[in-house]
Amino acid sequence: MKMTTADVEYVARLARLELTPGEKELFAGQMDAILGYVEKLKGVDTEGIIPTSHAVPMENSFREDVVRPSIGLEKALANAPERAGSFFAVPKVIE
Amino acid sequence: MKYQPVIGLEVHVQLLTDTKIFCGCSTKFGAEPNSQTCPVCLGLPGALPVLNKKVVEFAIKAGLSTNCSITPRSLFARKNYFYPDLPKGYQISQFEDPICQWGWLDILVEGQETKRIRITRIHMEEDAGKLVHGELSGPGDGSGVDLNRACTPLLEVVSEPDLRSSDEAVVYLKQLHEIVTWLGICDGNMEEGSFRCDANVSVMPIGSATLGTRAEIKNVNSFKFVKQAIEYEIRRQIDLIEDGGAVVQETRLFDPDSGTTRSMRSKEEAHDYRYFPDPDLVPLVISDDWIERSRRELPELPEQRQRRFIADLGLTLYDAEVLTSSRALADYFEAGVAAGGNAKAVSNWTMGEITRALNDSGVSIEACPVAPGQLAELLKLIDIGTISGKIAKTVFEEMWKSGKTPQSIVEEQGLVQVSDSGAIESIIDEILAANAGQVAEYRGGKEKVFGFFVGLVMKASRGKANPSVVNELLLSKLKG
Numbered sequence: 172m173k174m175t176t177a178d179v180e181y182v183a184r185l186a187r188l189e190l191t192p193g194e195k196e197l198f199a200g201q202m203d204a205i206l207g208y209v210e211k212l213k214g215v216d217t218e219g220i221i222p223t224s225h226a227v228p229m230e231n232s233f234r235e236d237v238v239r240p241s242i243g244l245e246k247a248l249a250n251a252p253e254r255a256g257s258f259f260a261v262p263k264v265i266e
Numbered sequence: 267m268k269y270q271p272v273i274g275l276e277v278h279v280q281l282l283t284d285t286k287i288f289c290g291c292s293t294k295f296g297a298e299p300n301s302q303t304c305p306v307c308l309g310l311p312g313a314l315p316v317l318n319k320k321v322v323e324f325a326i327k328a329g330l331s332t333n334c335s336i337t338p339r340s341l342f343a344r345k346n347y348f349y350p351d352l353p354k355g356y357q358i359s360q361f362e363d364p365i366c367q368w369g370w371l372d373i374l375v376e377g378q379e380t381k382r383i384r385i386t387r388i389h390m391e392e393d394a395g396k397l398v399h400g401e402l403s404g405p406g407d408g409s410g411v412d413l414n415r416a417c418t419p420l421l422e423v424v425s426e427p428d429l430r431s432s433d434e435a436v437v438y439l440k441q442l443h444e445i446v447t448w449l450g451i452c453d454g455n456m457e458e459g460s461f462r463c464d465a466n467v468s469v470m471p472i473g474s475a476t477l478g479t480r481a482e483i484k485n486v487n488s489f490k491f492v493k494q495a496i497e498y499e500i501r502r503q504i505d506l507i508e509d510g511g512a513v514v515q516e517t518r519l520f521d522p523d524s525g526t527t528r529s530m531r532s533k534e535e536a537h538d539y540r541y542f543p544d545p546d547l548v549p550l551v552i553s554d555d556w557i558e559r560s561r562r563e564l565p566e567l568p569e570q571r572q573r574r575f576i577a578d579l580g581l582t583l584y585d586a587e588v589l590t591s592s593r594a595l596a597d598y599f600e601a602g603v604a605a606g607g608n609a610k611a612v613s614n615w616t617m618g619e620i621t622r623a624l625n626d627s628g629v630s631i632e633a634c635p636v637a638p639g640q641l642a643e644l645l646k647l648i649d650i651g652t653i654s655g656k657i658a659k660t661v662f663e664e665m666w667k668s669g670k671t672p673q674s675i676v677e678e679q680g681l682v683q684v685s686d687s688g689a690i691e692s693i694i695d696e697i698l699a700a701n702a703g704q705v706a707e708y709r710g711g712k713e714k715v716f717g718f719f720v721g722l723v724m725k726a727s728r729g730k731a732n733p734s735v736v737n738e739l740l741l742s743k744l745k746g
Binding site for chain 2: 185187221224225226227229230231232233234235236237238239241242243244247248253255256257258259260261262263264
């Protein structure tokens with residue numbers, strides 16, 4: 172599988188990244204190398220093995236349905252670039 | 267050409283937990299914007315989501331009640347997209363291996379024929395925040411983001427495209443609504459968005475084996491709107507095809523004011539959500555024991571209860587349906603029967619006087635001032651002849667107002683029914699003597715006058731005379 176600059180552009184758009192033509196070339200080569208490396212796994216016999224979703228063999232970590240204090244409005248909005256009253260302010264969203 | 271509509275529904279059910287799905291923030295509705303938030307639901311870096319166990323329990327109950335298989339090992343996945351109401355840039359949902367799969371609901375089509383609607387899957391996920399427009403006091407004319415709703419637990423119930431008309435869609439939706447509210451896992455409030463529905467609609471020529479291109483309609487938040495939106499969309503697609511056009515796969519928004527749907531251009535671009543297992547949340551393993559425990563805890567569902575009311579308590583289908591329209595109403599009725607009330611009488615009073623009084627005063631059955639045991643006591647007083655059915659209504663009104671027991675009201679107000687034939691006889695004698703003209707009419711064959719005498723006797727006794735004793739005595743005196 173050969174990564175092209177078109178593939179890089181597609182992924183970059185999904186991640187809302189703006190790349191220069193030079194970066195696209197660079198990343199296409201790097202991604203190609205990474206995917207090529209991972210490709211080797213296809214040679215392993217995985218018959219009957221559950222796909223590994225987590226590195227640590229752990230399951231069922233729960234919390235009970237008990238309310239804990241929230242951090243409060245001021246703290247919640249402290250990092251907001253802009254606020255409007257109690258809201259985070261964002262550019263107008265039109266549906 | 268004739269067309270066959272094909273409809274599948276995706277229903278979002280907001281769960282009635284006290285806290286969010288992955289953090290301990292309250293889910294209470296109506297709080298000040300952004301006051302019910304923490305690093306987890308704000309999507310701050312380094313925060314660790316931990317699954318609310320109750321969400322899993324609710325999901326299992328929903329699955330068992332819709333004939334689903336419970337997946338022994340299920341996973342949470344990240345669904346990646348950007349939107350201002352989604353703080354992390356991804357929604358935690360389930361993709362492969364959702365908690366419930368392969369279920370179904372049997373619906374009654376046109377009130378008679380049973381039709382099986384398959385349920386593809388039910389999965390757990392977090393809700394997004396809420397966007398508000400045009401009501402901000404802040405800078406510019408931007409939108410505001412409230413993250414109180416972010417991370418609220420939802421179940422998404424996805425049906426197969428088995429529905430063939432807007433009516434079928436509404437019947438299916440109502441049945442699902444009844445189940446989740448009955449289970450007590452959702453408050454069912456459609457206006458507040460606790461139970462909301464997206465409809466996938468397509469049309470194909472009748473007899474065709476290939477489904478047409480579908481449009482997904484969002485924002486339908488009442489049963490009436492579901493019907494309207496689907497009907498409008500079917501019409502629009504048929505017109506489009508007949509005019510030589512083609513249906514585009516897209517998301518459309520229902521506008522309740524005009525009853526139409528319109529394209530949501532902002533969402534037209536193809537989505538690539540890049541789902542992958544969320545490394546922050548470990549796999550969920552549900553044992554057979556857990557499933558069995560849940561099954562035992564399930565309440566009797568409305569349909570089962572209807573059947574029991576009919577078979578064991580001798581109710582009519584209609585009465586059984588009315589009484590099982592909500593779990594609370596059915597519980598009230600059963601408590602009344604358990605307290606010794608005659609089933610038919612408790613049923614009549616629950617659907618009659620009780621429902622009327624609740625409606626008049628705007629009180630819910632849960633807060634009914636007359637407890638089911640008190641109603642049963644009142645009905646017993648009628649049964650043993652202490653009061654008449656008519657007087658019972660007066661006593662009921664007093665019970666409603668004062669909360670006193672029926673016995674004490676009857677005693678205090680001297681409402682005990684008079685069955686003593688001597689006392690009634692003397693009233694009758696006076697009345698017959700004072701109305702000689704009508705007596706003559708009756709004896710001359712005008713039997714309708716009988717009711718006039720009964721009325722006078724009841725009035726003279728202030729409603730307390732036992733009606734059957736009155737009838738009997740009056741008849742024998744008039745004939746005599």
